[in-house]
Amino acid sequence: MTIPESSYGADMRPAVADAGLLEDGIRSAGLKVTVPRLAVLRALTDRPHATADALFGAVRADLPGTSLQAVYGVLASFTTAGIVRKIEPAGSPALFERRVGDNHHHIVCTRCGVVHDVDCAVGHSPCLTPVDALGFDVRAAEVIYWGLCAQCQSETALP
Amino acid sequence: MTIPESSYGADMRPAVADAGLLEDGIRSAGLKVTVPRLAVLRALTDRPHATADALFGAVRADLPGTSLQAVYGVLASFTTAGIVRKIEPAGSPALFERRVGDNHHHIVCTRCGVVHDVDCAVGHSPCLTPVDALGFDVRAAEVIYWGLCAQCQSETALP
DNA sequence: ACCGTTGTTTTGAATTACTCAAAACAAGAT
DNA sequence: ATCTTGTTTTGAGTAATTCAAAACAACGGT
Numbered sequence: 001m002t003i004p005e006s007s008y009g010a011d012m013r014p015a016v017a018d019a020g021l022l023e024d025g026i027r028s029a030g031l032k033v034t035v036p037r038l039a040v041l042r043a044l045t046d047r048p049h050a051t052a053d054a055l056f057g058a059v060r061a062d063l064p065g066t067s068l069q070a071v072y073g074v075l076a077s078f079t080t081a082g083i084v085r086k087i088e089p090a091g092s093p094a095l096f097e098r099r100v101g102d103n104h105h106h107i108v109c110t111r112c113g114v115v116h117d118v119d120c121a122v123g124h125s126p127c128l129t130p131v132d133a134l135g136f137d138v139r140a141a142e143v144i145y146w147g148l149c150a151q152c153q154s155e156t157a158l159p
Numbered sequence: 160m161t162i163p164e165s166s167y168g169a170d171m172r173p174a175v176a177d178a179g180l181l182e183d184g185i186r187s188a189g190l191k192v193t194v195p196r197l198a199v200l201r202a203l204t205d206r207p208h209a210t211a212d213a214l215f216g217a218v219r220a221d222l223p224g225t226s227l228q229a230v231y232g233v234l235a236s237f238t239t240a241g242i243v244r245k246i247e248p249a250g251s252p253a254l255f256e257r258r259v260g261d262n263h264h265h266i267v268c269t270r271c272g273v274v275h276d277v278d279c280a281v282g283h284s285p286c287l288t289p290v291d292a293l294g295f296d297v298r299a300a301e302v303i304y305w306g307l308c309a310q311c312q313s314e315t316a317l318p
Numbered sequence: 319a320c321c322g323t324t325g326t327t328t329t330g331a332a333t334t335a336c337t338c339a340a341a342a343c344a345a346g347a348t
Numbered sequence: 349a350t351c352t353t354g355t356t357t358t359g360a361g362t363a364a365t366t367c368a369a370a371a372c373a374a375c376g377g378t
Binding site: 086087088090091094107109110116118119132133134135136137138139140141142143144145146147148149150153 | 246249250268277291293295296298301302303305307308
């Protein structure tokens with residue numbers, strides 16, 4: 001399934017990120033600033049829910065020498081450093097996003113695969129507090145809503 | 160009938176009556192009853208959250224001729240027929256469970272990977288309404304809680 | 319500006335989990 | 349018992365990701 005790009009949420013970033021801001025983001029996470037890292041972070045800014053492969057394609061357009069393994073490595077270091085979040089919806093390769101630290105959730109179209117952010121429902125949805133945590137020390141709740149996006153609803157309704 | 164994982168173990172089940180129940184479950188789902196299907200369903204009854212590979216190992220103990228592809232095929236037909244549910248927690252191969260038709264969720268230990276069922280806090284389908292559905296026709300909500308299980312908490316606390 | 323340490327990227331290969339396809343086979347209807 | 353249909357085996361293939369070693373680059377110290 002090819003995953004279309006989704007629109008930005010309310011906390012919209014500029015489509016073309018300032019190079020200095022990207023650099024600061026990487027450096028302040030305790031990571032060395034490198035050309036592939038800047039390129040991946042820029043590509044991810046333009047594609048809020050992208051696969052490693054999609055980012056590789058985007059990065060390779062500007063930096064043809066970049067390897068796919070480098071993209072995986074960059075994403076792993078970003079994810080570990082906490083400046084990128086990795087999500088793994090069932091049936092899809094992993095997706096990466098820059099929006100971190102707010103425990104937001106996702107809504108995925110079962111037909112076209114488009115992914116949108118959904119704000120955290122803590123305090124509103126009863127499902128975010130398990131009735132019985134079974135002795136677990138619960139650290140995170142991950143919610144994925146599945147359904148048909150508006151466009152796929154209208155396309156599916158056609159004859 | 161679906162039974163929570165903690166309710167009974169393998170040796171508490173009446174073996175003879177069980178075979179008939181498994182058979183009925185398969186047949187009433189509109190599927191042919193075959194030896195590999197019975198074996199997979201029995202193995203899954205004993206292992207409420209099992210991977211295809213774990214089920215393959217269990218089935219092969221009794222039926223050495225069974226192929227891994229057969230297990231995948233059986234699980235796919237069961238899942239399509241609605242008598243088995245497939246869950247895909249991040250970082251894990253797919254898990255299968257017999258408990259279907261309710262809206263329960265899962266809690267996964269980040270250290271040892273153990274999975275338990277968690278009921279929804281409120282009745283039937285409270286999880287189907289994200290704060291803002293963005294025009295989606297939401298059909299399902301999947302919730303995974305991540306944390307440390309009781310045993311891993313105590314083991315982690317050791318020197 | 320150079321150097322050395324440390325971390326990063328490239329190169330190449332391997333692995334895991336899963337899927338596909340065709341032939342052999344078995345279940346259940348007649 | 350036979351026929352049709354669906355299932356399983358056999359064998360191969362793929363997607364996504366990971367591993368390992370050598371080449372390379374960043375950045376703090378000099």
